[in-house]
Amino acid sequence: MSVTLDPPKGNPNTKINYTKIFINNEFVDAVSGKTFPVLNPATEKLIAQTAEGDKADVDKAVAAAKKAFARGSVWRSMDASARGALLYKLADLIEENVNELANLESIENGKPFPAAYQFTAMTAHFVRYYAGWTDKIHGTTIPVDGNSFTLTRKEPVGVVGQIIPWNYPILMFGLKLGPALAAGCTLVVKPAEQTPLTSIRLAQLVKEAGFPPGVVNVVPGYGPTAGAAISHHPDIAKVAFTGSSEVGHIILKAAGESNLKRVTLELGGKSPLVVFDDADLDAAVEDAYSLFSNAGQACIAPSRVFVQSGVYDKFVKKAVAVASATKVGDAFTPGCQQGPQIDLDTVDKVLGLIESAKREGAKLETGGKRIESNGYFIEPTVFSNVTDNMRIAKEEIFGPVQSIFKFDTLEEVIQRSNDTNYGLAAGVFTKNIEVALEYAKAVEAGNVWVNRYNAFSPQAPFGGYKESGMGREMGKEGLDAYLETKTISIKLPSNH
Template identity: 40%
Template sequence: MNIATSSPPSFEVYKSPRLLIDGVWLENGDRKTQPVVNPATEKAIGTVPHATAEDLDRALEAANRAFPLWRATSPRERGRILKRAAHLMHDRQEDIARLATLEMGKPIAEARLETHFACEEMEWFAEEGRRTYGRVIPGRLGETRFQVVKEPVGPTAGFSAWNFPVGNAARKMGSALAAGCTMIYKPGEEAPAAAAAVAQCLIDAGVPAGVIAVVYGVPDFISRHLLASPVIRKISFTGSVPVGQHLIRLASESLKRTTMELGGHAPVLVFDDADQAAALEMSVQRKYRNSGQVCVSPTRFYIQDKSYEAFCAGFADKASKLKIGDGLDPSSNMGPLVHARRRDSIEALVQDATSKGAKLLAGGHRVNNEGFFYAPTVLADVPDEARIMSEEPFGPVAVLNRFSDFDDAIAKANKLPYGLAAYGFTNSHKTIARLSDSLEAGMVGINSFNISMPETPFGGVKYSGHGSEVGIEGVEAYMVTKTISIT
């Protein structure tokens, strides 16, 4: 492992975000605030305000008032506004990406890519919102005919984690607005300004006051307040399984619709007949992307017997050569974890695994005297009783174990209650077909970790959630179906 030591490029003074309610960015006033911390330095770079109950009531009233206007806006015009927002995000890509890096630590190259992908998703929503077609069905009696139409569900609430602050914001607000819904959006407090920058692009593109709101604060307080209101008709959440379960229970009291993109613990099956060099190169790159803080991150690697030892050695060698440092330093391959709690959690999982017999092939320690850095870590021969085999690490730790044959591999891959993403590497067409049918996941990558585009649905099964974001399904999630009989 190498530590990047060159000085990061200069950046303008961080501008603390504010609440966005009814088209106005509000001054903090006497609201409670919390610091926004740069995880590479452990220093506060700004503050984020907490919304009060009065703030949330104002946001609810504005979303309810703006909904009829936005619903009546033609899909073509809504699409034009969203496209303008995508173009503004593209023009501001460098500033938005730097905000994401400052707030949650990812390398600037990854933040730029995230912003670029968010622009593409916003453009997709702009186009797909024009295709929310219904259908006409001939009746059986007389001259009766039936129309099936799709309508926006109403005002919505979106909640996201901090790991992709730009992409999550664009995905939540873009899909809701494309369908004709209004949204109150709460990003993670760790990376609020990057999400606010996306909202600013929507406002500058012409989104009317009240159609979007951005609020921050204690998650349980905000979710309980918003979900208790009859104004909200649907929620979309990206985050952990326990929080998702909590939100589902709250939503069930008033039968609100839900889309849940929850945690994962993605298996990777590497067969002896796979292109081992390619599988190894891709695996290391994707494992340590965003310091492993990715819901679809490959985590449980199962390698067939003949290839196991060489794959383990190669993985450890490549992981140890990654440069760890401030994300604003272009030479850094991996940045810090988002906060001390995440670093401490990873450290505890690694210590538990090694205490139960796992082999530490690389990493396993903190890096630097400041910042929430943890070395890219590789564990091999990890016993099933180790916590990391059943708990999503959400950090820079790869777990390597062996398998004997196809049935053994599938049994290991499907063992956990999670089912967000799964991956397989093989050159056998027969095995590819069997993997596609047998892996229990909402998204499966074969010989690739590229499992998502704006055109494809993103979502999981089992404890990893329900419903889909992005693609046709992502827009339809914000619409209800109405049948009309006409004689």
């Protein structure tokens, strides 16, 4: 989806007012008293010290959420339309505070401020979409054999743990919170340790909107402590996680070892974007360039660009020109198009993959180095002559590295597109609708775009095949993930 807004000028000196754990509509210190540092990736400087939640804090949050979900509670007794009214109010508050929230995301994540502003506005749109669902959740009547009246009832799964990634923290909070609250669940949310400030600020807006205590709880902390406590907790009925495939395996194992809780996983990707000879090259180059918009730190980034041999050289030339012109800098630099990587570990990983590509014979067209300055900046990098056996062709880079491959036939590119453990997204550019449909049918990916890329909306389900995850978020399918189906059968007095 696209939300067109003209953002005001960002403020890198936005005051940080909320740094504590949020339980029962109150901000509290960690049980241990510990805090952890949050750094600005563009300056490597300390932004704030945030309360460090761990198992003890998760236990408190789950107890609050469990009480709020109990039969007879204010939340469980609330009319569905009243739940919707609270979500509408929350969406309004996000819009009213869009500037502050976007500033916080830019400060802790490094995303260019205009992009942070757009994604914050989109978050309100996601929450508002699910607000409209609250009084439209219903079961069915079933004409079963025999003398009975049979119906189904949709019920919330219960207490839900939601683990938010650092790359789009506000948006991911909204698209997880919206369907869960629309369904009537209560939440324990753990933001990424790199980007907790936006989630904590959103918690204050939840309280301001009027949600009852315990319905939404936010516990900042580290994955191996707070995250693990959520994944293993016996009173949590479902976990929704967005992040790496490696951590997804850990969460799925924990869910099985604890109480067989439901799990929704939105994980990594190695997404192909296929450009045929007849494609609009300028449009294809522009959409392929979306890889650089969040410094390559997106699960759906088109990190494998397959270009048909007839236009390969022309595409490479155009792609290099666009990448070379990218303005890299601090989130608040006017005209900035690419910000920093999130931390030093990510920088080291990306640079290591760039060096591997050089050794393995890919042609470095532009970029390839860390930018000498404060902050975790890497030059926009383009490789041509990439082959399928190279590390950059197989591993998720999560950095500003575009890899361009050459292909000849439709069948060949289908096979090569599917030759990966991932299956999150794919794109195809061609003026031949039959080719486009055949590719869309054959590619093993949960999301396929034709003559566009990275276009999504709250109404359409999103998720992946294979190690890109399980379950779907957004759309009605995203709502269904937070609902149980109960079948009720009533004996009737006669066959009439």
